[in-house]
Amino acid sequence: MQIKETSKIYDVIIVGSGAGGGMATKILGDAGLKVAVVEAGPFFDPKSPEQQTQLKWPYESPRRGASTVRPFGDFDSAYGGWEIEGEPYTRKNGTKFDWFRSRMLGGRTNHWGRISLRFGPDDFKKKNIDGLGDNWPIGYEDVKPYYDKVDKLIGVFGTKEGLRNDPDGFFLPPPKPRLHELFYIKGTKKSNIPAIPSRMSMLTKKINEDRGVCFYCGQCARACQVYADFSAGTCLIFPAQKNGGQIDLFVNAMVREVTTNAEGKATGVSYINKEDRKEYKLKGKIVVLAASACSSARILLNSKSKQHPNGLGNSSNIVGKYLHDSTGASRSAFIPDLMNRKTYNEDGVGGMHVYTPWWLDNKKLDFPRGYHIEQWGGLGMPSYGFGFNPNDLNKYIGEKVGGYGESLRDDVKKYYGSVIGVSGRGESVAMKDNYCEIDPTTVDEFGIPVLRFHYKWSNFEIKQAKHMHETFEEIIHNMGGHILQDRPSKEQEYGLLAPGRIIHEVGTTRMGDNKKTSVVNKYQQLHEADNVFVVDAGPFVSQADKNPTWTILALSWRTSDYIIEQLKQQNI
């Protein structure tokens, strides 16, 4: 088979169209560069009647939204999941890692939780605080101007709280709390745990003429047809196209490797067109990888050449290392004071209106890093699973469990909206021994060698999860609630979810000043090929007790500015 090449030479080839790739497309496209965006999945626009799941009713799905096909149910917008047919990955030495991939324009930004938190000053310098891991080569002051710009371009609601390590931004006003959230606020207050308005990227207020304002259907995971929440397609790539950008979108195009020349510099990428299953080459002066932390590492490791025998940018052997995900543990509770509710529309925005940022000093605790708390509840739209075990909660009020007939209707109504969930999302410590690498024994259906994962939680994370449960129990007790699950044991790692389950994987191409211990420099430029950049979460030196997306966006913008500057100076 002959690989097909095009004669067109792009200024920039961007691999991936999620948060990092979307932002690079917007900034580089607006700067007048010729841009190719290469996406492994199909085109996606939540406005398209054929692709839309927003405002659909459960009965429009024959499985009523069950998660048989899509891991978060039929109405979630993500095309993909932890397992994708034809695209396997493997695990090493009995360790666990679950790898979530969305194959679509906009990637995981179409369905994500929109929790949009800045990293704080401490988050870039954790080694200074606890001696673990490494500091970033940049600090909050380097990223702050970009966080400010991202806030204004994309829109995020929140409130100025003056918390040192949870910096304020340019916020839209938040929505009012829902009923169960008032109970959560009450429960946290009693234990002096903070609860503040959440910070999420839905437009509670207009920011420009192109995007609509939130109409409170609570379905951001389905992606918004009026573009009132942040998705990379709707908020970055489409506006860049509309702005007259010279942007060619390649969809269903699975990048295999970055091609390089005799000097070891990138010349473009090769990809498999999923429709005709043939390999193609694109030429570009600059390659920007934004395929997600693990996919970008995979592309680099698969880009072997005479100049880069160990994979592109990998003479340090660091590509794939220091993989880390956020920690996660959850509990739920029945709140008798929330029984027998009058129903009204409290869909609100998709997700929580209230959350708890990390509030303690780890120096006084037996684990090094913090977590934030998310909560859920309310009078949500029924979906598959609603009505299961309709009166199990009877046991808490001294009534009989089980039965059939008309009384079940009363039971379902009695308990509708009376259950609250709490989840901790925390920072793990980046470890060299948690990594992904190429599994030479396995290829995907496109013939591309796949990733093999090796990942173990340490006692740092396990002790943190234990602390989460102690906190959950205290808050639930304060709300007068009954906890619905036993506290997971030490043997169960205190309910710590398998790494990869929180879908915040970062760190596989980490940044640093030292070429021997890092993959990219502080501008996310490969140490070993100055025309290759990584703008997903791969360059993160450490994950904070925050969600990564806002930092991906800010750093991608910063790198894009750097690329424009370097091109002007003819340095690359």
Add this chain to the structure above:
Amino acid sequence: MDRRKSIKSIILGSVAGGLAVNGCKPVSEESLIAPTVKVDEKHFGRTPLEKELIAELNAKTFFNPHELETIEVLCNLILPATATIGGALEAEVPEFIEFMSKDIPEYQPKLRGGLMWLDHKCNTDFGSEFKSSIETQQKEILDAIAYPDIKVPENKRPLEVQFFSLIRNLTLTGYYTSKIGIEDIGYKGNTPNIWDGVPQDVLEKHGVSYNEEWIAKCIDQSKRSDIAKWDENGNLLT
């Protein structure tokens, strides 16, 4: 700006993409903030592969006619119609259970085995199949399997008890995700609206209130269509 007018312009301005305002309803704030939605009935956002899978499942049949009739009897006992609202049969729950038995094949042995158990038990006790026994006999059988011992973990309970829990779960979830069931539960969302907090009577009923300082920071919905502008310190000006 008059709040009512502004809310009208908000919806017209912001949802012009996929939604249209229903102009026929009487003019009230309610109608202004709740435009009807243009829904394409043919799609619920399936990819071509997902559509194929649904077609494949629909082309298969799992339950035989006798089993399906028994499921109908069971569904009707679990959630009968009331004087005012339809029950599981009106909500087409048996058809839903047929689909789910193919969508989640792990359910199949428990469902089919449980139905066999019902007929066996009914034949033994009353000399007739479950579906053709009289209601008091059917209920006598169900009374023995419908109230699980909650101290025993679910997977350690007798098969017939697990079977009944599964069929009850499927009946209730099928019902409450149907049009009739959503009406019965009183879910009011899945429609464009403007969230402006919990109604006062609800706050009072549940003994909570809003903190004024908190509320002062929340969105003033009459200004939601004014384009956001900030000073250099991030203070919102509009």
